[in-house]
Amino acid sequence: MFTGIVEELGTVEHVHDQGDAIRLTVRAGLVLEGTALGDSIAVNGCCLTVAEIGDGTWTADLMQETLDKTSLRGVQPGDTVNLERAVTPQTRLGGHIVQGHVDGVGKVISRSPSEHWEVVEISLPPHLSRYLVDKGSITVDGVSLTVVAAGPDHFTVSLIPETLARTTLGSRRPGDRVNLEADIIAKHVEKLLAAHDPKDPA
Template identity: 75%
Template sequence: MFTGIIEELGTVEAIERLDDAIRLTIRARTVLEGTGLGDSIAVNGCCLTVVTKSDDLWTADVMQESLDKTSVGDLQVGDEVNLERAVTADKRLGGHVVQGHVDGVGQVVSRTPSEHWELVELQAPAGMGRYLVDKGSITIDGVSLTVVEARDDDTFTVSLIPETLTRTTMGRRQPGDRVNLEADVIAKHVEKLLTSGYLQKLMKEQSK
C-alpha cells in the first residue's frame, strides 16, 4: 500500500525487453534506503517488486499484463519516474490509500497556468468517471491529487501547486501524454456493495 506522496524522482537507466515482459532498471537513492529484495516500490503509480539493488540502482520485472494496462511500457531510457516506497504502519498518511494497482491509462488534455498553481485537464478511460467526484481523491502517475471538477464525459481537472510541479513528473506532462490512473479504492468497494445485492439481502434479513 502507498500514500501517493512521491519520495523521489528516479531515472530509467536501462530497459531489457524479454518475450512477454521487460526488466526495468531505475537509478534512485532515497527509495532504496531500508529497502530489500522483494519489497515494493511504486513507479508512476504501478506497484513493482525489487528484484536486484545496489547503492543507486534497482531492477524490477514488469509482466505483459502490466505493460498492457499501464503506461510503463511507454518508458524510455532517460525518462524520469515518480517513486514511492510502500507505506509502513508508523508513517503519516499524507495523501490517501493507494494500492499501486492501476485502473487505466488516461491522457492529459490541457494545462492552464496561473500565478501560484496550474489547472490540468485529463481524460479518464471510459467508465472510470463514475469513481470521480468533486474534491475526491485520484492517483495520477502515483501522485495523490484532489479532483477539482469531475465531468459527465469522463474528463476531470486537478490543481497542481508548485511543490507538485517541481517534485513530480506532473510538472512536465504535456497534452497528449499518457498517465496511469488509480481511482479511490473506497469508491470501488462502495460500488461493489451497492451493486452486488449484498446490502439489500442483509437489510431484508435484519427486518425479519
Template identity: 75%
Template sequence: MFTGIVEELGTVAGVEEQGDAIRLSVRAGTVLEGTGLGDSIAVNGCCLTVASTDGDTWTADVMQETLDKTSLHGVAVGDRVNLERAVTVEKRLGGHIVQGHVDGVGEVLRREPSEHWELVEVSIPTGFGRYLVDKGSITVDGVSLTVVEAKDASFTVSLIPETLARTTLGTRKPGDRVNLEFDVIAKHVEKLLAGGYLKEQA
C-alpha cells in the same frame, strides 16, 4: 500500500526486453534507503517488486499485463519516474490509500498555468467517471491529488509549485499518457451495493 506522496524522481537506467515482460532498472537514492529484495516501490503509480539492487540502481520485472494496462509500456532510458516506497505503520498518511494497482491510462488534455498553480485536465477511460467526485481523491502517475471538477470523460486538478517541481506532472504535456488509480473505497462500495450485500445485512 502507498499514500500517493512521491518521495523522489528517479531515472530509468535500463529497459531489457524479455518477450512477454521487461526488466526495468531505475536509478534512485531515497527509495533505496532501507529497501531490500522483495520490497515494493511504486513507479508512476505502479506497484513493482525489487528484484535486485546495485549501488544507486534497482531492478524490477514488469509483466505483460502491467505493460498492457499502464504507461510503462514504451518507457525508455532517461525517462524520469515518480517513486514511492510502500507505507509503514509509523508513516503519516499524507495523501490517501493507494494500492499501486493502476485502473487505466488517461491522457493530459490541457494545462492552464496561473501565477501560483496550474490547472490540468486529464481524460479517463470509459466507465470510470462514476468513481470521481468534486474534492475527492485521484492518483495520477502515483501522485495523490484532489479533484477540482469531475466530469463524465475527464477531470481537472490544481497543481501547486511543490507538485510541479518534485513530480513528473510538472513536465507532462497535452497528449502524454498517465497512469490512473481510482479510489478503492468507491469501488468496494459500488460492488457491495450492486450485489445487494448491504441490503441483506440491514
C-alpha cells in the same frame, strides 16, 4: 499500500525487452534506504517488486499485464519517474489510500497555468468516471490529487508549485499518457451496494 506522496524522482537506467516482459532498472537514492529484495516500490503509480539492488539502482520485472494496462510500456532510458516506497505502520498518511494497482491510462488534454498553481485537464476512461466526484481523490502517475471537476470522460486537478517541482506532473505535456488509480473506497462501496440491490435477482 502507498499514500500517493512521491518521495523522489528516479531516472530510468535501463530497459531490457524480453518480448512479453521487460526488466526495468531505475537509478534512485532515497527509496533505496532500508529497501530489500521483494519490497514494493511504486513507479508512476504502478506497484513493482524489487528483484535486484545495485549501486544506486534497483531492478523490477514487468509482465505482460503491466505492460498492457499501464504507461510503463513506453518508458525509455533517461526518463524521469515518480517513486514511492510502500507505507509502514509509522508512515504519515499524507495523501489517500493507494494500492499501486493502475485502473486505466489517461492522457493530458491541456494545461492552464496561473500565478500560483496550474490546472491540468486529463482524459478519463469511461469505466472510471463513476468513481470520481468533485473534491474526491484520484491518483495520477502515483501522485495523490484532489479532483477539481469530474466529467464523464475527463477531469481536472490543480497542481501547486510543490507538486510541479517534485513530480513528473510538472513536465507532462498534452498528449502524454498517465497512469490512473481510482479511490479504492469508492470501488468497495459500489460492490457492497450492488450486493444489496433489491433489483438484483440474486
